[in-house]
């Protein structure tokens with residue numbers, strides 16, 4: 001294990017895996033998906049997928065990683081199923097696609113630090129101009145990618161693990177304070193209703209599909225990120241409990257993000273909730289309004305600190321996204337780690353350029369695409385890539401990994417690995433439940449996905 005490095009402690013692994021899971025997906029993605037998906041009904045379906053399907057998939061990915069101590073492609077080879085390594089390759093493709101647009105959003109958030117420092121809360125109204133300024137937000141994105149590459153090139157158990165242990169709780173506390181503040185605003189209760197009282201008439205096939213994609217995306221599943229992180233985990237680690245903690249932390253933070261945003265939309269809209277379905281710009285428009293409302297130096301400090309913490313959360317996710325293709329290139333192509341990191345980061349930045357241009361700067365990249373989500377034919381490139389990667393490749397990958405573990409690698413082997421470091425696992429309810437989910441639920445969802453998409 002020594003040459004690959006490893007997590008220094010049990011908490012180190014949980015912090016890193018939670019760091020991968022908690023990111024823009026929770027704070028940027030979740031509220032906007034809830035807003036688009038009609039509110040609480042989406043939340044219910046999302047929770048269902050997180051706990052019933054994704055938690056078992058997470059345990060499975062970590063188990064495969066720890067068993068093989070390899071990247072997602074090498075892992076299938078090492079288990080003796082070379083024919084299945086396309087699944088790892090599909091994960092790497094998903095990782096590349098996700099990082100290509102994720103980095104753009106992270107760049108927006110990074111730039112917001114400077115907007116907040118200068119007290120420019122009016123950015124809420126100028127948001128569409130802001131993202132159109134491709135030189136500016138492109139430079140922020142390039143800086144963000146370079147920071148990610150720098151961290152990854154330093155190896156896995158560096159400062160980031162330690163920093164995560166301090167900064168993540170700080171982020172949670174700060175969010176809770178903002179929740180408290182949002183709840184005092186007039187019409188906050190309308191936001192709460194929208195967010196927490198389900199109206200199941202709003203459910204549709206596409207809402208369910210999006211909720212599933214969001215669950216996989218938010219938990220960093222389906223592309224082998226946790227196979228890769230699992231490859232650095234010690235045999236003494238209890239995988240099942242680690243996966244449970246990561247799932248709880250991730251879901252908890254997403255729920256808090258919603259509590260922060262929706263009461264504010266209730267307030268801003270005078271209770272009509274207009275604007276909740278605004279899409280990917282949602283938090284970039286609503287959050288400056290919160291800080292502007294607080295006003296003065298306190299608003300500036302709160303806004304600045306918040307976006308610094310958000311960028312940190314995004315960084316612990318981009319690091320895991322970059323780690324996947326890098327570990328593949330290092331292990332399988334025998335390229336030196338440092339060189340691989342900068343090369344892969346550079347390529348992914350280039351892949352992201354159409355997504356950067358598609359936010360109003362280039363008409364072609366802003367309006368020429370179509371997704372099942374938007375329905376029409378005027379979707380932007382970033383939304384197209386996000387729909388392909390998050391909503392299709394990740395659930396597909398996650399269910400296929402489960403199918404592989406249950407039927408190809410075989411259930412008893414998976415169970416052996418999960419039982420290692422987990423006294424009491426064998427014969428427990430959790431074991432039965434994980435087995436059921438991996439062997440039956442995942443293939444059923446897989447079948448449904450197949451029918452829906454083909």
Ligand code: PFF
Pocket residue numbers: 020021022023024025026095098217218219220221223225226317318320321
């Ligand atoms: N889970 C991250 C988030 O919610 O922001 C995004 C992500 C990271 C997805 C790593 C997939 C992944 F492998």
